[in-house]
Every structure is written in C-alpha cells, then in structure tokens.
C-alpha cells in the first residue's frame with residue numbers, strides 16, 4: 538500500500554533527519570530503490586517527473602507497477618509515490634492515477650496564480666488524504682547546456698503558500714538540479730533560516746540533492762529540511778556501472794547480453810547510491 542508523505546515527514550522533522558525522494562525511470566530503478574529501503578528499514582519517496590511518467594507509458598502504468606511491486610516484494614516500510622514538479626494538469630492526472638503524493642510546481646507563475654492553483658489542489662489532496670508539495674522560488678539547473686544558478690525564495694511568499702495548508706514546501710535556497718558548477722557558491726543558509734522562521738514547523742524540501750556536500754546536507758536538516766530529492770546521482774551511478782560492464786566486454790561473454798545480467802551492475806550501483814544517501818540523511822531504521 539502506498540502512503541501519503543505527511544506522517545513520514547512530520548516524524549523526520551521532529552527527529553531531525555530527512556526522507557529521501559529518489560526519482561524512478563523504469564522497473565529496475567523502482568525495484569532497486571524499494572529493495573534498499575526495505576533492507577535498511579527506511580521510509581522512502583519515489584519521485585516521478587512528468588517526463589519520466591510519459592516515458593513509462595503514463596502515470597497509471599507507473600502507479601499500478603509501483604503498487605504491484607510493493608505487494609509482490611513484500612515491502613512493509615512506508616512508500617509514497619510522488620509527482621515531481623507537476624503542472625496543474627499533471628497533478629490532476631496523478632491524483633486520478635492513484636499517486637499518494639503530489640508536487641504542484643507553480644513557482645514560474647506570479648505568486649497570486651501560484652496561490653490560487655495551490656489552494657485548489659490543497660482542497661483536493663486533503664479530501665483524498667494525499668500529501669501536497671508546493672514550490673516558491675524556482676530551482677535552477679542545466680538547460681541546453683547552460684547552468685543557471687538557483688533562485689532564492691522570498692520568505693514572505695513562502696509563508697503565504699505554507700499557510701494554504703500544503704504538507705511540505707520546496708523553497709529555492711541556491712540549490713540547482715543536476716551537477717553543481719565549479720563556481721557554485723553553496724546553499725544559502727541565511728535564506729533557509731528566514732524561511733524556517735516564517736513557516737514554523739512545515740517540513741521543507743531540498744531539491745537538487747545530487748552533489749551537495751555532506752556538511753551542507755546536515756546543516757540543511759538542522760534548519761528544517763525533512764525531504765531531500767536525488768535524481769542525477771542515481772543516473773550517473775547507473776551509467777558508470779553499465780559502461781564498465783560493456784567496456785570490460787562482459788556482454789560478449791556467455792549470456793552476458795541478457796538484460797537481466799547487463800542491467801544488474803547498474804541496479805547495484807543505484808542501490809549503493811540510495812544506501813549512501815539514506816545513511817547521510819539519517820532515515821535508516823526510521824520506518
């Protein structure tokens with residue numbers, strides 16, 4: 538059974554640790570993350586971007602696959618299936634498809650429109666018992682080879698969105714998606730502290746978890762971050778392990794071309810990455 542992210546994040550905030558959101562791309566990805574969470578007795582959030590949802594043949598395919606996998610693999614730790622950076626339409630589709638958690642990213646709208654749309658989704662999600670993540674201050678990243686630095690959210694706007702009754706809030710604090718450029722100045726803890734002061738107990742979400750140094754992750758958690766998103770790091774680990782397998786000519790030995798063999802090192806690499814993050818975030822044995 539899938540659960541909303543509300544309870545796991547409330548516990549994380551109170552216990553001063555964070556729950557990882559790991560984005561999924563296919564069956565192997567999902568299986569590797571679920572098995573690691575179960576093995577380490579950690580709560581987990583599976584993130585699905587709109588692009589990944591499309592790639593996996595639609596949100597219904599994803600929701601049905603994840604639900605069946607949780608059952609067949611006898612996963613007992615709390616698992617939330619979460620739409621990552623959803624549009625308004627995408628959010629509606631995921632609610633219908635059976636996701637247990639939704640992110641509506643209205644950060645590119647003017648604050649009034651972000652408020653209006655977030656408010657409507659708060660009502661729907663509350664009725665259905667789903668968690669809802671909202672975003673203020675867009676999170677930068679690589680687009681067409683250009684790496685934009687992350688924006689910083691306005692703490693007053695964060696409060697306006699938090700007061701609508703969302704479950705958790707993503708706020709830009711200089712974090713970006715993908716690899717951090719060499720000249721990245723680091724997370725803005727002063728901004729994070731002012732946001733925390735305004736929004737109080739609301740669990741905060743740190744996007745762009747790939748490549749943030751361990752000490753910064755720990756400081757962010759101490760300032761109210763209870764959910765950390767990781768995507769690129771699993772992709773890099775998967776690609777590196779797969780490349781090594783092919784470069785070593787393993788696909789040419791015996792039945793090494795069998796996808797169950799060819800994709801195995803990549804899956805193991807995802808597991809190792811997820812484990813490392815769960816250790817750093819402090820979510821092990823918190824299921």
Ligand code: 13P
Pocket residue numbers: 560584621622713714715716743744745746747766767768769770
């Ligand atoms: P990274 O790809 O940088 O880990 O970011 C993931 C993320 O924030 C998904 O929303």
